Amino acid sequence: MDVELSRAEAELQSEEAALHAELTRLASVSAELTDRLGVLEAKAQAVGDAAIAERASSVAIPGVDPNGAFHKAKAAREAAVRARRETNAAVRQQAAALKAQLQKLAAQTVADEKALVAAQERARQAASVAPPAPPPPVRTVPQAAAVVAAAPAAKKPPARQSPRVKMQAAVDFHSDNNFFNGFSANISDGGLFVATVNLVPLGTEVDLSFSLPSGERIEAKGVVRWVREVNDKLPDAFPGLGVQFSSLKPEAQQAIDSFLAQRDPLFYAEAD
Numbered sequence: 386m387d388v389e390l391s392r393a394e395a396e397l398q399s400e401e402a403a404l405h406a407e408l409t410r411l412a413s414v415s416a417e418l419t420d421r422l423g424v425l426e427a428k429a430q431a432v433g434d435a436a437i438a439e440r441a442s443s444v445a446i447p448g449v450d451p452n453g454a455f456h457k458a459k460a461a462r463e464a465a466v467r468a469r470r471e472t473n474a475a476v477r478q479q480a481a482a483l484k485a486q487l488q489k490l491a492a493q494t495v496a497d498e499k500a501l502v503a504a505q506e507r508a509r510q511a512a513s514v515a516p517p518a519p520p521p522p523v524r525t526v527p528q529a530a531a532v533v534a535a536a537p538a539a540k541k542p543p544a545r546q547s548p549r550v551k552m553q554a555a556v557d558f559h560s561d562n563n564f565f566n567g568f569s570a571n572i573s574d575g576g577l578f579v580a581t582v583n584l585v586p587l588g589t590e591v592d593l594s595f596s597l598p599s600g601e602r603i604e605a606k607g608v609v610r611w612v613r614e615v616n617d618k619l620p621d622a623f624p625g626l627g628v629q630f631s632s633l634k635p636e637a638q639q640a641i642d643s644f645l646a647q648r649d650p651l652f653y654a655e656a657d
Contacts, residue, residue: 400585404454405454405455408454412450413446419446422444426441429441434623487568490580491568491569491570491623492553492567493621494510494570494623495581495651497622498570499551509615525631548574548645548650549573550572550644550648550649551571551649551651552572552598552644553568553570554596555595556568556577556579558592558593558594558607560589560591565581565583567580567581567626568580569595570623570625570628571651573645574645576607576610576627577595578625578626579628580623580624581625584612584625585609585612587610590608591597591606592605593605593607597641598644599643603633603637605632605633605634607631607632608631610629612626613626
């Protein structure tokens with residue numbers, strides 16, 4: 386609709402310019418003809434030709450006002466400009482209110498996530514101080530069996546960890562067939578959480594675009610590693626996606642690391 390409206394406005398502006406030029410030319414012709422009739426009347430009176438003098442003085446030359454002809458159209462354009470300015474002001478207020486609401490929701494989400502992590506940590510600490518189970522009774526076993534029992538068990542390699550800090554920023558992300566908007570609640574050097582109702586399947590590859598609070602614009606590729614769906618039992622937990630960075634330029638990684646170094650971590654999440 387906007388394209389058609391712009392095209393119509395451009396066509397009308399071009400037509401008005403051509404008509405104004407034509408009216409200006411006709412006004413010049415009218416003025417020239419008025420001057421010629423005045424000279425003709427004077428010459429006819431000088432030679433005593435009353436008929437020509439009377440005819441020259443009785444001719445009514447139509448007046449032409451190029452600017453006045455478009456007065457109505459100009460008034461309509463001025464009214465349209467005022468209406469568009471008023472509309473822009475109203476939409477600007479609506480956008481500001483929506484931004485404030487989203488920021489409030491994101492802040493509450495971050496606070497709830499932090500409180501949940503703290504509760505999980507308290508539960509873990511409580512479990513770690515539980516009294517140990519009594520040792521099994523000591524039995525005498527043959528020497529060969531003792532050698533087998535003494536074989537060391539394989540150790541599980543320690544999980545990698547990545548610090549995660551609070552960050553509120555609008556995030557644009559899209560997959561092969563869809564484009565979405567979300568709101569980041571936290572970020573680490575390996576990925577970020579995007580609060581959004583537009584959930585996609587695990588393993589979906591997405592392109593991300595967002596700005597750090599320090600101003601740097603980050604463009605990255607990522608993979609959806611976990612999904613938080615709407616849960617009626619946890620109405621304050623906003624749904625969203627956990628996205629792991631899969632491709633990040635060195636300057637973008639450096640900007641993220643610099644931002645993380647200046648903020649206190651919220652918690653440590655096991656790396657993918």
